[in-house]
Amino acid sequence: MKGFEIFKRLGIFICVLFITLITGTRAHAKDVRDYADVHPGDWFYRTVADVSEKGLMTGTDDTTFAPAQNLERGQLATILYRMAGSSDTGYVYIFPDVADGVFYSEAVTWAYQEGVITGYKDGTFGPGDKITREQLAAMLYRYAEKWGMDTSADGSIYEYPDGGSVSDFAKDAVSWAVGSGIIKGDKGNINPQGDVSRAVCATMIARFIAPPSVAPSVTGALHVDGARLCGSDGTAVQLKGISTHGLAWFPEYVNEDCFRQLHEEWNVNVIRLAMYTAESGGYCTDGDREALKNLIRDGVTYAKNQDMYVIIDWHILSDFNPNMHRNEAIDFFAEMSAEYADENHVLYEICNEPNSGTRWEEIKSYAEEVIGVIRAHDEDGVILVGTPNWSQFVDEAAADPITGYDNLMYTLHYYAATHTDDLRNRMAAALNKGLPIFVSEYGICDASGNGAINEEQANKWMELLDDRGISSVAWNLSNKGETSALFKESCSKTSGFEESDLSDSGKWLYAMLTGERRQPDSGEKEEDSMESEDKVCLTDGDIRIQARIKNSWQAEGKKVCQYELNLKNMADKACESWDIEIPFHSNITLSSGWNGNYTVDGKVLHITSKEYNGRIPAGGTVSDIGFIVSGGDGIKF
Numbered sequence: 001m002k003g004f005e006i007f008k009r010l011g012i013f014i015c016v017l018f019i020t021l022i023t024g025t026r027a028h029a030k031d032v033r034d035y036a037d038v039h040p041g042d043w044f045y046r047t048v049a050d051v052s053e054k055g056l057m058t059g060t061d062d063t064t065f066a067p068a069q070n071l072e073r074g075q076l077a078t079i080l081y082r083m084a085g086s087s088d089t090g091y092v093y094i095f096p097d098v099a100d101g102v103f104y105s106e107a108v109t110w111a112y113q114e115g116v117i118t119g120y121k122d123g124t125f126g127p128g129d130k131i132t133r134e135q136l137a138a139m140l141y142r143y144a145e146k147w148g149m150d151t152s153a154d155g156s157i158y159e160y161p162d163g164g165s166v167s168d169f170a171k172d173a174v175s176w177a178v179g180s181g182i183i184k185g186d187k188g189n190i191n192p193q194g195d196v197s198r199a200v201c202a203t204m205i206a207r208f209i210a211p212p213s214v215a216p217s218v219t220g221a222l223h224v225d226g227a228r229l230c231g232s233d234g235t236a237v238q239l240k241g242i243s244t245h246g247l248a249w250f251p252e253y254v255n256e257d258c259f260r261q262l263h264e265e266w267n268v269n270v271i272r273l274a275m276y277t278a279e280s281g282g283y284c285t286d287g288d289r290e291a292l293k294n295l296i297r298d299g300v301t302y303a304k305n306q307d308m309y310v311i312i313d314w315h316i317l318s319d320f321n322p323n324m325h326r327n328e329a330i331d332f333f334a335e336m337s338a339e340y341a342d343e344n345h346v347l348y349e350i351c352n353e354p355n356s357g358t359r360w361e362e363i364k365s366y367a368e369e370v371i372g373v374i375r376a377h378d379e380d381g382v383i384l385v386g387t388p389n390w391s392q393f394v395d396e397a398a399a400d401p402i403t404g405y406d407n408l409m410y411t412l413h414y415y416a417a418t419h420t421d422d423l424r425n426r427m428a429a430a431l432n433k434g435l436p437i438f439v440s441e442y443g444i445c446d447a448s449g450n451g452a453i454n455e456e457q458a459n460k461w462m463e464l465l466d467d468r469g470i471s472s473v474a475w476n477l478s479n480k481g482e483t484s485a486l487f488k489e490s491c492s493k494t495s496g497f498e499e500s501d502l503s504d505s506g507k508w509l510y511a512m513l514t515g516e517r518r519q520p521d522s523g524e525k526e527e528d529s530m531e532s533e534d535k536v537c538l539t540d541g542d543i544r545i546q547a548r549i550k551n552s553w554q555a556e557g558k559k560v561c562q563y564e565l566n567l568k569n570m571a572d573k574a575c576e577s578w579d580i581e582i583p584f585h586s587n588i589t590l591s592s593g594w595n596g597n598y599t600v601d602g603k604v605l606h607i608t609s610k611e612y613n614g615r616i617p618a619g620g621t622v623s624d625i626g627f628i629v630s631g632g633d634g635i636k637f
């Protein structure tokens with residue numbers, strides 16, 4: 001084998017190892033729908049689906065997950081062992097009560113050798129013994145330390161009434177588990193010596209392996225850095241959520257149980273409160289202003305209680321020019337921003353969709369005044385500004401953005417069955433100019449909010465938004481008889497929704513938000529594409545680079561490839577910026593790149609971090625870095 005070949009194989013091996021480490025073995029992947037005792041609507045449905053799909057937990061038999069059964073130590077060893085890639089350690093006799101040939105034998109040997117689970121003082125392991133919540137936290141903590149993951153999160157256990165009863169051995173671990181959201185409290189308590197059911201275990205494991213969540217308690221006050229929305233620590237965040245329908249028409253969905261379910265089960269991290277200004281019941285026409293403001297206040301409170309961001313939306317539509325009700329808007333936003341100046345989770349959307357020929361300069365003049373009013377109270381809350389033509393002409397804002405204020409974003413709205421490549425290109429061009437864009441409303445049907453769904457276009461849009469880290473909010477939270485409503489017209493519930501209550505839009509959205517939307521055969525393709533070498537890993541200093549070809553095509557006789565990168569900081573301390581080189585086999589031409597500063601030197605692409613993604617915690621990763629090059633004949637590793 002030639003030297004190069006060996007390196008190549010080694011690269012693929014490392015890459016497979018890396019993928020295995022982060023995704024677990026795929027061999028035992030299981031479909032949650034096979035379990036007869038786990039149903040959509042169960043609080044643990046999504047997390048069981050998650051750990052099953054990753055092959056970390058399998059059922060007690062083919063059709064039983066046994067969510068209420070206590071987790072046993074042997075089972076936990078097996079889960080952690082799978083998470084670590086199930087390398088072949090071989091069974092070694094260590095514990096008299098762990099015989100060879102049981103499903104957990106090898107896992108227990110591994111867990112003991114790695115110091116992740118220790119045995120009892122009397123020399124036994126107790127594979128059938130139950131586990132307590134604090135023990136599970138301690139084991140995950142040791143696992144995280146072992147694999148160089150970030151364990152710096154530090155939650156205050158004393159904020160819980162029973163925080164003082166956490167055992168000494170588990171104090172650090174439980175603080176970390178609380179701080180990183182792995183333990184969220186059991187009816188308001190930590191309940192450290194409480195048993196762990198298999199459903200609770202699935203939930204804690206799912207949170208452990210999930211990327212850090214975007215939520216006010218984690219990502220704090222948002223700000224805008226360049227074109228990106230960022231959390232308080234400067235890392236880029238992507239919000240994904242749901243808009244109410246008109247508050248005056250569908251007020252009943254503003255309730256805490258509904259918001260809780262959207263957050264906990266649907267993964268929603270932002271709610272938009274849409275208050276029409278001119279339609280019937282509108283704030284500036286015949287609406288009850290106090291009642292509307294109180295609905296907004298309730299919505300803001302429920303969102304806060306459920307750890308979600310919230311957008312207060314001044315929903316102009318038939319009043320096509322925001323200047324039509326400029327004075328009312330000024331009074332309204334003065335009042336709201338005074339109330340919410342200190343709240344980290346509130347965003348302001350000052351004009352939903354200017355339309356009917358309203359020009360950008362008219363919107364800009366309105367926006368400058370309203371922003372000034374908001375800033376007099378709330379110095380830094382994020383403000384979303386609508387753009388001409390039903391919030392589609394972001395290019396006009398990009399050509400002449402508002403200056404003098406921070407933390408502004410411009411909205412783009414799409415309805416996937418109506419708006420396709422043209423609008424996507426318009427958006428990409430504005431982003432490339434550095435315009436911060438927020439998709440504060442979209443639908444997967446046509447622009448009337450009704451008509452047929454175009455799932456292919458819906459997925460194309462979401463892929464682009466994910467690629468560029470753009471936040472998005474789906475229209476609408478109601479059971480109105482229209483395609484964009486998330487619930488069937490026959491569903492009169494306002495919380496406790498089940499799968500059978502969802503419209504087709506609702507089903508698509510739920511699957512997308514909970515990660516169940518899959519491109520055909522994506523799981524397998526991941527492995528295949530590594531074989532075919534379009535997924536490579538290299539290391540530059542402490543940064544491990546994982547590169548993947550997302551798309552490729554021919555242009556002017558050359559192969560053009562769109563790459564996606566994931567960087568991982570392998571060092572044991574955080575870095576503040578990064579600087580990587582990617583060597584290709586031959587000269588390259590760069591046509592675009594995002595979330596990094598790019599220079600080309602012959603065969604080498606040089607990328608440095610942006611201000612908002614330079615910091616990577618020890619063991620942490622940065623994704624969404626992408627570029628398009630022609631030539632190159634592939635990355636050389």
Ligand code: IDC
Binds near residue numbers: 390415476
């Ligand atoms: C639609 C509602 C519909 C309501 C109508 C009022 O879905 O039930 O009768 O408004 O005029 C938008 C708007 C949003 C629209 C939606 C669908 O922001 O208010 O909601 N849409 O037409 N922009 C593009 C589409």
